[in-house]
Amino acid sequence: MTLTLEEIARRLKGRIEGDAQAAVSRLSGIREAEPGDLTFVASPKYASDAANTRATAVIVSEDWTRPCAAALVRVANPEKAFDEVSRWFAPPPITYAPGVHPLAVIAPSAVLGKDVHIGPFCVVEPGARIGDRTVLVASNYVGAQVKLGADCLLYPQVTLREYCVLGDRVILHNGTVIGSDGFGYVQEGAARIKVPQTGIVEIGNDVELGANVTVDRARFGRTRIGCGVKVDNLVQIAHNVTIGDHSVIVSQVGISGSASIGQRTILAGQVGVAGHVTIGDDVVVGAQSGVPKDIPSKSFVLGSPAIPHDRFAKNHAMIMRMPLWREKVSALEARLAKLELNSQT
DSSP, X not given: OOEEHHHHHHHHTOEEESOTTOEEOEEOOTTTOOXXXXXXXXXXXXXXXXXXXXXXXXXXXXXXXXXXXXXXXXXXXXXXXXXXXXXXXXXXOOOOOSEEOTTOEEOTTOEXXXXXXXXXXXXXXXXXXXXXXXXXXXXXXXXXTOEEOTTOEEOTTOEEOTTOEEOTTOEEOTTOEEEEOOOOEEEETTEEEEOOOOOEEEEOTTOEEOTTOXXXXXXXXXXXXXXXOEXXXXXXXXXXXXXXXXXXXXXXXXXXXXXXXXXXOEEOTTOEEOTTOEEXXXXXXXXXXXXXXXXXXXXXXXXXXXEEHHHHXXXXXXXXXXXXXXXXXXXXXXHHXXXXXXXXX
């Protein structure tokens, strides 16, 4: 596809600065862009990149004042506008026709909704219920008595273990496992004896879980992920964890058993949460933090153990000054040694 800046600005309800007839046929990042590319800038930290870009045009905010080597398309929200443009240039979306592939295995007692797509090598066990227009792409396993809502999308090799309940419009990416046993054992002498994991996993509406996410079933009761929660790849959510609505869990987070995460809370990459900890609503936990105790709502914490952001920043500034202090202490020790030597003579 090739579009002129005039056409792009018209569709975005934006304003052009530069050659309105200049054409673009590709999208690119600001640093990698070449002539013929359209890119965007949403933050002043990329100002130097905008000044040196080789792109034909850059989507910027209405109040952008920094130099730019390309034509500008001014809009209210550059990131949102670029997302819209990316859909124009994207290949057609993959669609899945209703029906059951002949290589799928569906138990006679399973209930399939209207216009469901079941791809090859899928297995749907007895008593499972799959909602209208839900898609199982291929090689999915839906366990006995699972309830899967409407308009869900399961990419290949997703596993839903027995009795789990998922809401509508849930997206599960490749390799995700819902309802595996929680990690529960009691010690008898030198041996560890498995504790039965008899609960379920319950997932709300509009949840998206990335590739290779694992959500363990509860020891009893339920492990619950609220509505609108978004989870990145490679996240472990242990037994009896609860995650509030619209929270965000970034890659490689590990949440231990019976922890409670509030609504609209963000756990950044590689955060570790100890068992039975409560994290409140609207909390941000910075990357690689360890959370050993409760965190109140509306906090921003960093570090291991996690502490308030402003305190972490002060501590870090002190650590960065330690080489200077070491030099000063060494100089003082040398002066003291010299004074002691002079006093002896």
